[in-house]
Amino acid sequence: MSLKEGQCGVPIENDCGKSEEEMIVDQTLSGDCAPTVEQENGDRLRGGVKAGNDDSNDTDEALDLSFVSHSIPFKKRRLMPVQISNRIPSSAHLSSEKAAKETMMSKEQQSQQSTTHFADSQRMGCGRPGFITCSICNATKYYSHVQRRFGQFSCEPCSKFMKRFLKDPKIFTCMQTGSCQIGKPAGEQEPRGVSVSRCKACWLKICLEKFILDAKTRAVIDKFYSPKFNSEKVGNGKDKNYVSQNLPPPLPLPVRKRKTKSETATYPLASEPFPKRSARHQVALEANMETCATNNNSNTNSISSPTSSPQPSHPTSLKKSLALWRDSSSAEYQSKDLYPDDTLFEPSEECGKCTYCLHRNYMKANVVVVKESCKYKKCILSGLLAGDKEENTLLPPLISLTPGILKTVQVSKSIKSDAQFEGDSPINLVLGNNNKYNNKRNNRILKREWNEAAIGSDSNFLNEILNANSPFL
Amino acid sequence: MSLKEGQCGVPIENDCGKSEEEMIVDQTLSGDCAPTVEQENGDRLRGGVKAGNDDSNDTDEALDLSFVSHSIPFKKRRLMPVQISNRIPSSAHLSSEKAAKETMMSKEQQSQQSTTHFADSQRMGCGRPGFITCSICNATKYYSHVQRRFGQFSCEPCSKFMKRFLKDPKIFTCMQTGSCQIGKPAGEQEPRGVSVSRCKACWLKICLEKFILDAKTRAVIDKFYSPKFNSEKVGNGKDKNYVSQNLPPPLPLPVRKRKTKSETATYPLASEPFPKRSARHQVALEANMETCATNNNSNTNSISSPTSSPQPSHPTSLKKSLALWRDSSSAEYQSKDLYPDDTLFEPSEECGKCTYCLHRNYMKANVVVVKESCKYKKCILSGLLAGDKEENTLLPPLISLTPGILKTVQVSKSIKSDAQFEGDSPINLVLGNNNKYNNKRNNRILKREWNEAAIGSDSNFLNEILNANSPFL
């Protein structure tokens, strides 16, 4: 019956509402130094960053960010210590598997039993399997490894969404009024994969409210990447693109790459582009990019004269956006010698020899597709990031598989260059992702086809089904 | 200046609002025989199926569907002939590439020029490249092959969404009020890939309104798969799952598979399941399914007693749903000997020899993953669909690649069974989809990393950027 769950920041017995470390977090954040010591009953736990998005949006001042550099690493602090002894437990809690399942069974009773989630001695810590209730989307999920993300207990989708946003931020725009519901209301579950349909702007808004980020990150987000809202939808419909793919220019956000073993090779990137499927494809691609650029630039100042040639010209939105940015930006920005925004990093050739190249790869006709990172490519990237920008040297010629195992055959009348293997050593074959006979994916479709063949064109039977008092209606 | 664009149902000069063929379409549809002869200026074109979803929802009567069997194939009719001479052109139009691009440049002028899209003699027909404005989502896109889908000119995403819904229908539920905006308002563009975020329920609702479907299909959809709306969101929050993965049971919808060459082999499906990643994965999967099933069945009659064991039991939602269906359905349904809903079609072994097996496949360690259909697997499926339900026989042993080309090596401390190739014949290597050094995919991330390294931890520069009068704000 002990409540000592000190490891990993699991809520512990604590009589004071806030610790000194939490005060430090508050200070780092855009002037909101009035922490809510008394939290509402049953409300979400919040870290020091409470509605930091709204706060920083109002200030256009320069932020002195030097004092938040790296002096306070997150893992040194015990985040969010709260007292739970006399409180209704927060939704962002950990609990034992057993207790959490009971909790989900009766949501109404949950608000009555205060500390029973931590009552049994089956201690649930970070890294252990257990249930978790997401601070963002209310989902209660079971994970084999429970851990905090950004200082909050959240589900994997929400944390990954935030992480990917930090890694590659975009400007999301809500097509509705900006108050879209994220997740199921109470404690209900969503099946896997439905979060792709979530409104990204509103999801991100909640993530920014709940997750703990450092001040530098938050300032950049507030300035450049705060989600937009199509507030009235009647204001002549002139909106920015739903999700900005190219704008604004890259800015630093705190996602650190794990250090890889240093290598010696420093081959630069090759500039050979991937072949498109056909020339028609390319024409269509450029045409759509052209139309997108036309519409996206409609609220900036310069619009190019409408081209009326049947062959659409090369897209210019990237160049245009960068030019706009550079003109209005500082000279110091220019001196950084950034990659221009229209640079296209093209992959280099693979060595084909190292274990990186040959670890997990697949074959398409006579093409081996590398799924894992080539050892040399790793060095290429690190060398490039270190400042090496030479681009036009190719790797030495490739080596590859044993000769004689691939032959070109004719499969259909028009497709000629498919592969046929020769050999007799055993190897395991499994289905690929897009194989239509991958029954893991097409299981319901197979069942449907089977049932359809069984039903046939029996319209009487169909009528009976349509009139049946079905439980699914 | 001729308007003769008769082929492919492109809008032609026509003085009467409706043709006889269109009247036939109207008759086939659920009693709505009051077609709107006079359409509003500038409104969308509609086929005979106008709001057929709403109409059929109100009738619980049995539909005599025999007269719409296959007597009126779509391609025999010229759908939706409208007069455009004295009208403002519909949004669902074809136009030449040149004219359409001019149109998109100035959307305000579009409503003034009536017939200029078809003015030049560069005839745009189906199958030709050209611009198209989607009837569903308002997007104007360029395609290398313009064609109708379900009797309407629509973009590929909308038509594919409808087609996939027909192929594998689900019950979508809108998390908002059921009036989500689909696509950009006027004629603005969305970049590729953002339609995954669309509200599927509202998207489907519009598709069902606009696309032309036969009465049988529409009846099944209205009865079983009409999109749900979380209408008030205050009605105690008890909603069905956002998208039904398993309910209701399969029903026939008119998606015909292209006939394949008949084969002779009739190997049945094997029952060997794919291995999960680990036992922990399986535990978590079942736990989440259990919680989903608990919440989803909360509004049906029988709820199983809450299990409180730490190891979650096997999920029962599939069986439960099918049992409910069977009980309330007819005896004729039972006599069809349908596959029970909890049947899991597992893939058979591959032959590894035929051109289907070896056409486009990939390798993972010592596993060759088949991307295209095995010839024998095709036969297996066709044999199964023909009524052969034997399940427990396996294919003959596999053959595979040349010996000696695969060796097991140790890559990291814990991962041991990776592959290394030996050989010296040239082969082309390209990057796979998930390779993090696939620069086609990670281009912006690479640029960001480069810029971040160039900027470094220069807080003055960051402040300058944050205070810059950026055009992106």
Place this chain on the structure above:
DNA sequence: GGAGGTCACCTTGACCGCA
């Protein structure tokens, strides 16, 4: 113990073959 990585799974969407 938390941050970052991995990769199977899934949806999409533009093109293409076929009838």
Place this chain on the structure above:
DNA sequence: TGCGGTCAAGGTGACCTCC
């Protein structure tokens, strides 16, 4: 000329490794 197939592109998410 429209339907169905193909598969690259990219997001998702549960688990995993590393620091």
